[in-house]
Amino acid sequence: MADINVxxxxxxxxxxxxxxxxxxxxxxxxxxxxxxxxxxxxxxxxFFFAYRNFVSDPDEILQGxxxxxxxxxxxxxxxxxxxxxxxxxxxxxxxxxxxLGRVLRELVDQGFIDSRAGASDxxxxxLHLTPKGEALAQQFVxxxxxxxxxxxxxxxxxxxxxxxxxxxxxxDPEDRGPVEKLIARADQQAEAKTPPGASGKAAPxxxxxxxxxxxxxxxxxxxxx
Amino acid sequence: MADINVxxxxxxxxxxxxxxxxxxxxxxxxxxxxxxxxxxxxxxxxFFFAYRNFVSDPDEILQGxxxxxxxxxxxxxxxxxxxxxxxxxxxxxxxxxxxLGRVLRELVDQGFIDSRAGASDxxxxxLHLTPKGEALAQQFVxxxxxxxxxxxxxxxxxxxxxxxxxxxxxxDPEDRGPVEKLIARADQQAEAKTPPGASGKAAPxxxxxxxxxxxxxxxxxxxxx
DNA sequence: GAAAAAAGTCAACATGGCTGACATAAATGT
DNA sequence: ACATTTATGTCAGCCATGTTGACTTTTTTC
Numbered sequence: 173m174a175d176i177n178v179x180x181x182x183x184x185x186x187x188x189x190x191x192x193x194x195x196x197x198x199x200x201x202x203x204x205x206x207x208x209x210x211x212x213x214x215x216x217x218x219f220f221f222a223y224r225n226f227v228s229d230p231d232e233i234l235q236g237x238x239x240x241x242x243x244x245x246x247x248x249x250x251x252x253x254x255x256x257x258x259x260x261x262x263x264x265x266x267x268x269x270x271x272l273g274r275v276l277r278e279l280v281d282q283g284f285i286d287s288r289a290g291a292s293d294x295x296x297x298x299l300h301l302t303p304k305g306e307a308l309a310q311q312f313v314x315x316x317x318x319x320x321x322x323x324x325x326x327x328x329x330x331x332x333x334x335x336x337x338x339x340x341x342x343x344d345p346e347d348r349g350p351v352e353k354l355i356a357r358a359d360q361q362a363e364a365k366t367p368p369g370a371s372g373k374a375a376p377x378x379x380x381x382x383x384x385x386x387x388x389x390x391x392x393x394x395x396x397x
Numbered sequence: 398m399a400d401i402n403v404x405x406x407x408x409x410x411x412x413x414x415x416x417x418x419x420x421x422x423x424x425x426x427x428x429x430x431x432x433x434x435x436x437x438x439x440x441x442x443x444f445f446f447a448y449r450n451f452v453s454d455p456d457e458i459l460q461g462x463x464x465x466x467x468x469x470x471x472x473x474x475x476x477x478x479x480x481x482x483x484x485x486x487x488x489x490x491x492x493x494x495x496x497l498g499r500v501l502r503e504l505v506d507q508g509f510i511d512s513r514a515g516a517s518d519x520x521x522x523x524l525h526l527t528p529k530g531e532a533l534a535q536q537f538v539x540x541x542x543x544x545x546x547x548x549x550x551x552x553x554x555x556x557x558x559x560x561x562x563x564x565x566x567x568x569d570p571e572d573r574g575p576v577e578k579l580i581a582r583a584d585q586q587a588e589a590k591t592p593p594g595a596s597g598k599a600a601p602x603x604x605x606x607x608x609x610x611x612x613x614x615x616x617x618x619x620x621x622x
Numbered sequence: 623g624a625a626a627a628a629a630g631t632c633a634a635c636a637t638g639g640c641t642g643a644c645a646t647a648a649a650t651g652t
Numbered sequence: 653a654c655a656t657t658t659a660t661g662t663c664a665g666c667c668a669t670g671t672t673g674a675c676t677t678t679t680t681t682c
Contacts, residue, residue: 211587212542212549213477214580215557218564219545220470221576223448224491225569240668245445252438258629266449271670273630295628295679317437320444323566324437327559332440334552334559339443341548344450351446355439362436465637483660496639498661520648520659 229315233308242267242275244312247301250285251309252358255298257290264354284308454540458533467492467500469537472526475510476534477583480523482515489579509533 230244249264250256262272276299279285284305290296301309324332340348455469474489475481487497501524504510509530515521526534549557565573 210546211538211584212545213538214584215545215561215564216473216538216541217477217580218561218568218576219448219451221572222564222567223444225572226444226567242669248441252442259627267669268671269629270631270672274669277630290628293628293680295677297629313436313438313441316441319567320437320440321435323563326566327562331559331563332435334556335563336440336443337552338548338556338560338563339440339447341551342447342451342544343443347446347450351443355442359436359439467638484658492638493640494660495641495662499638502661515659518649518659520646522660 226316226319229319230312233311233315239278240275242271243279246272246275246279247284247305247309248312250299251301251306251313253361254300257296257298261299279305451541451544454544455537458536458540462533464503465500467496468504471497471500471504472509472530472534473537475524476526476531476538478586479525482521482523486524504530 227241231241234240234244245265246261249261253260258269258272258276261276262269265272276285276287280287283302286300286302286305287297288300290298324335327335340352343351452466456466459465459469470490471486474486478485483494483497483501486501487494490497501510501512505512508527511525511527511530512522513525515523549560552560565577568576
């Protein structure tokens with residue numbers, strides 16, 4: 173039933189020669205920018221398809237418990253940064269307080285997240301996963317890690333660093349430092365918590381990549397507004 | 398104001414030591430799956446942040462004309478596959494006829510897309526971009542290509558193929574063949590249309606990558622339902 | 623004691639998914 | 653010829669998740 177043949181080739185329902193050869197408009201049309209070098213449209217599309225599949229893994233589980241992607245993101249980052257403040261989550265997700273509030277309330281109400289007042293600053297609500305929440309978050313990480321691991325294995329031994337650097341380089345320059353710091357902080361914390369010498373962890377050479385790995389006074393991964 | 402410091406380090410509003418060191422729950426917690434090898438959480442997060450920035454480029458333009466991401470996707474694929482059928486678009490996007498119908502109608506009404514009945518099968522509506530639509534689609538491709546080109550340049554000469562293969566490998570195995578075919582078909586078509594020998598186009602070695610580059614009778618990039 | 627910060631909430635709205643139910647035109651099969 | 657299937661479109665309504673704007677409460681900071 174109607175596969176992806178986009179009429180273009182093996183799908184002429186009758187004797188249709190595929191596609192009407194487009195009236196020869198002005199030049200450039202489709203490429204990467206006509207005279208700017210390679211057309212990178214293939215990468216654009218691969219990124220689209222890859223990301224779609226990437227997020228679809230958790231989606232199946234989420235559907236079963238009446239949650240959506242928004243819940244997944246919250247669970248993920250709280251898992252990564254136990255004790256984080258609501259504001260921090262807002263900065264990472266770049267959504268509004270109200271949007272976050274909705275899913276956060278559900279996660280707290282249903283016992284996936286524990287929200288306690290800060291000890292030193294009691295205005296803050298510090299977020300932690302409950303064991304239930306941790307189990308779920310772990311499921312997601314496992315699923316997505318599987319996909320990534322498989323992909324990297326198919327790409328050979330050096331691919332991990334190249335992929336990592338590529339993804340970093342795809343991030344807005346002004347966000348790279350903060351993002352890399354964020355990840356590094358979470359990793360550190362995880363290490364500290366883990367029984368010393370648990371699994372591998374190929375030290376991410378965050379320094380060498382693009383130069384923007386920065387040590388600025390922590391500019392924001394800019395909040396939405 | 399409230400940067401991404403996630404309380405964890407340079408943000409203790411008062412004398413807060415960052416984070417409450419989490420009560421030492423059971424092992425694995427955060428890593429990639431506890432005893433499965435590297436934790437690939439960093440890649441998970443980088444993919445998230447990278448993709449968010451990647452789609453944000455077009456977003457700015459879209460906002461100015463009252464369109465959304467859905468419009469972008471439609472424009473993009475119609476640009477890539479001039480004369481494609483509505484069904485083909487549905488297969489690619491994996492959304493419902495009704496969802497597509499909404500944005501497609503707007504695009505047609507506002508003169509970005511031209512929808513004409515097929516010659517051989519007059520039930521079909523074959524979709525083409527108008528010059529106006531082409532210009533817009535071209536803007537998007539240019540924007541996103543810029544980002545990708547910059548990223549690849551930062552990653553060195555071989556990165557393009559590695560990145561490409563990584564993205565392909567991130568796609569569900571059963572979708573890879575169809576996706577690569579789809580891209581190949583679009584590229585072919587574009588070449589045929591372009592004044593012979595226009596810009597570079599580093600021949601995508603679709604064959605060598607993962608083995609699944611297949612030549613099956615074109616299985617679908619599965620429709621949503 | 624005033625001002626600012628952290629969090630929460632209500633109300634209303636936009637976007638873009640979804641299902642279900644139909645309608646029409648055209649192609650296909652018997 | 654007629655029944656069925658296919659391709660498309662459309663109405664109506666629902667859901668998830670984003671947005672603004674306005675306000676409150678608690679607590680910290682100046």
